[in-house]
Amino acid sequence: MKPTSGPRRWHEQRWITDSVLRTDGLEWDQPRVAYTLRPMGVDATADFRVAESRIHKFADLVPVFTDLAERRRNLAEEAEAAGRTVAAREHYFHAALLYATAEWPIWEDCERLTRLDDLKNACYGGYGRLADHHVERVEIPFGDGFIPAWFHLPVGYAGGPVHTVLSCGGMDAPKELNVNMYGDKFLERGFAVLAFDGPGQGEAPVRGVKFTPTAWIDAGAALVDWCRGRPEVDEDRLVGFGLSFGSYWMSQIAATQPSLLGSAVGLVCHEPGCHMIFEMASPSFKARYMWMSGLEHDEAAFDEMAREIDLRPLVGRMSAPWLVVAGDEDELSPVEHSYDLAAACPTPAPMLVYQQGRHALSLPTPSVALGPNWVTYSADWLLDRVHGVPADDHVDYVLPTGAVERRPHPKEAAR
Numbered sequence: 001m002k003p004t005s006g007p008r009r010w011h012e013q014r015w016i017t018d019s020v021l022r023t024d025g026l027e028w029d030q031p032r033v034a035y036t037l038r039p040m041g042v043d044a045t046a047d048f049r050v051a052e053s054r055i056h057k058f059a060d061l062v063p064v065f066t067d068l069a070e071r072r073r074n075l076a077e078e079a080e081a082a083g084r085t086v087a088a089r090e091h092y093f094h095a096a097l098l099y100a101t102a103e104w105p106i107w108e109d110c111e112r113l114t115r116l117d118d119l120k121n122a123c124y125g126g127y128g129r130l131a132d133h134h135v136e137r138v139e140i141p142f143g144d145g146f147i148p149a150w151f152h153l154p155v156g157y158a159g160g161p162v163h164t165v166l167s168c169g170g171m172d173a174p175k176e177l178n179v180n181m182y183g184d185k186f187l188e189r190g191f192a193v194l195a196f197d198g199p200g201q202g203e204a205p206v207r208g209v210k211f212t213p214t215a216w217i218d219a220g221a222a223l224v225d226w227c228r229g230r231p232e233v234d235e236d237r238l239v240g241f242g243l244s245f246g247s248y249w250m251s252q253i254a255a256t257q258p259s260l261l262g263s264a265v266g267l268v269c270h271e272p273g274c275h276m277i278f279e280m281a282s283p284s285f286k287a288r289y290m291w292m293s294g295l296e297h298d299e300a301a302f303d304e305m306a307r308e309i310d311l312r313p314l315v316g317r318m319s320a321p322w323l324v325v326a327g328d329e330d331e332l333s334p335v336e337h338s339y340d341l342a343a344a345c346p347t348p349a350p351m352l353v354y355q356q357g358r359h360a361l362s363l364p365t366p367s368v369a370l371g372p373n374w375v376t377y378s379a380d381w382l383l384d385r386v387h388g389v390p391a392d393d394h395v396d397y398v399l400p401t402g403a404v405e406r407r408p409h410p411k412e413a414a415r
Contacts (some may be wrong), residue, residue, distance in 0.1 A: 005108055005296040013283055016146040018057040030103075031284035031315040031362040035173060036097055039180040044094050047072070061105045065299050069098035073123055078178035080130070091131035093181045096124035100174050100202075100384050106382065107291035109206075117206045122174050124150065133157065133187065138194070140226045147219055148203040149196035152179050153232060154187045161234035161385040164318065166223055166253070166260075169268065171289055174202030185379040186241070192232055196223065198249055200292035210294040220253030224260075237261060237386040244359070245269045247324075248311060251341075254322060262385035264378040265323030266352075267359055270337040272310040277332040280395025285332075315341050321348040321391035323381050327357020327365070332346040343410035348391035351409070352377055354398045370402025 004011065020028045026048070027033055033048045047068050076091035099120035106113040121137070127133030134153040139146040154162065165186050167178045178195035181186065186193050197204040198219045200211025209215075227233040240263035242250025247265035252384050254263035269277065279285040286302075295302040322345055328335050337352065342349040352374060354367040368374075385391065387388045393409035 006290055007278075007283055007299050007302075010283040010287040011281075015245035015284065017284065021058060026055060026177060026393035029284050030170065030246065031360045032101070034362050035360065036101060036177060039177050039184075040094055041181060041189060042095055043090065047094065058105065060104050062112075065098050065102035067093050069102055069119070069123075072098060072121070076123065076126060080126070081102070083177065085244055088200065090125045090181065091126045096120050096127060096176050098178050099123060102347065103206075104172055104221055107288050107296060109291075113206055117203055119205070120176065127181075127358050129362055132182075138196075138198070138226070139335060140407070142199075142219060142222050142224050145202075145204075146210045147198060147209065147222060148175065148195055148207065150175055151230075152187060152195065153191065153194040154185075154190050157192075157232070161232060161237075162190060162192050163237035163239070163383075164227060164233045165239050165241050165382060166227075166250070167193050167195045167241045168243070168246040168250055170246050170269070171201060171285070171292060173244060175303045176202075185375045186382075188380055189383050191379075191407045192228065192384075194233075196221065200289075201245075201249075205292050205294075210291070211292045216249040216252045217256050220257045223253070223352075223391070224257050234265060235259065239263060239382045241265075241382065241383055243267045248309065251311055251322070252314060253319040254320065255311075258319040260320050262321040262323070262382055263384050264323040264325065266374060266378060267361060268326045268330060268335070268338045269333045270341055271309060271333045272312060272337065273307050274309050274333075275397075276334065278306060281332055300395060311341055312344070315344050317347050317393075318349075321350070321385060323350050323352070323378060323391075325352045325361070326379060327354045327359065327361050327368075329356050330359045332359040339410045342393075343413070349409075349411075350381075350391060350392050350393060351395045352398070353395060355400055357398075366400035367398040367402065370400070371403075372396075372404065 051064050074089045076088045080088035099116050103116045133155040136151040137151040138151045168176050175197045199209050199215035209318040224384050228235045239253050240250045240259050240260050242265045244267040247268045250263055250265050253262055288300045319402035324336050324338050326338050342351055343364045356365055363369050393411055395407040397405045397407045
């Protein structure tokens, strides 16, 4: 008999998941439609509206999103054959992200998952071949495998080294979501972007590179070494950007790679031991992370390992400014843990905090809707770091009116 995979709660509460999915839709555990549409643009809205009409239980996710991805891939191939390269690249981009969405619910190593990931890569490669800027597939050697990445250069790149951001999403946001098809906040500011999947994330576990509590520290060294070998990258102007669980992983890298001039992390996962996300939120989070760690059949071993997910021992090693973007009602990681880390950080650790903001800082929360765009804020803050502008400690607290109230930093309360 095949051993049971995933946490006990996932199996015991599966009927609840299906019931909530029918009532709350695709975003029962997180705003996956919103964060996937952000890089795709409004042209992909119809794909997700169709998905919402067809998906009534968890088992529907993979086949429905696979169908939608294949439709887009066929449209891309037809457009490319007809010489309509702009239409083709847009369809390829949409197809890649729809394949990535189809991959998300598969939490086991299997041929189906590998095939979907191969199709995703092929479609994103098609987009890259026709994109309005340089997009390159990268495989950075790491242990017995590699860290998969896409390397983007800004539109109009004319040679020479440019400031570069190492960019990662979270446990459910692969590298293909890191750069917008058009109008990307970092590319528009002249950054090159190395969008990568670290250990356990996105494509990496499909290729055998699983998460461990220290794997991202080693991955950070490999990423920086790769950057030092590329003539397009200004190794003296490197920064990091990480979202959701990437707020933990990128902080690990920032604390152990002193060449980074700064890092911005948001949609925080900073609770030591991750009790909220793994034991109180939808069991889909824990089920996926168990597979990401290669422990999908051993919940007890995973629980023991999860106790080691803790930034407190590392934050004191920060050597560059560290921006934290969070909602003050984050349901996956209570914001007080981020305040505590900012207070302990030896470098400037400013914070952008949205009143009533939940984990994903999604609409229609008034402070998020009317306040500063948090990606814009982060990109501008990182641009200041590569230009040598000094950082300081403060809390920009966004009110429901959209007004920003400058508040004392937690370091002041700690004195």
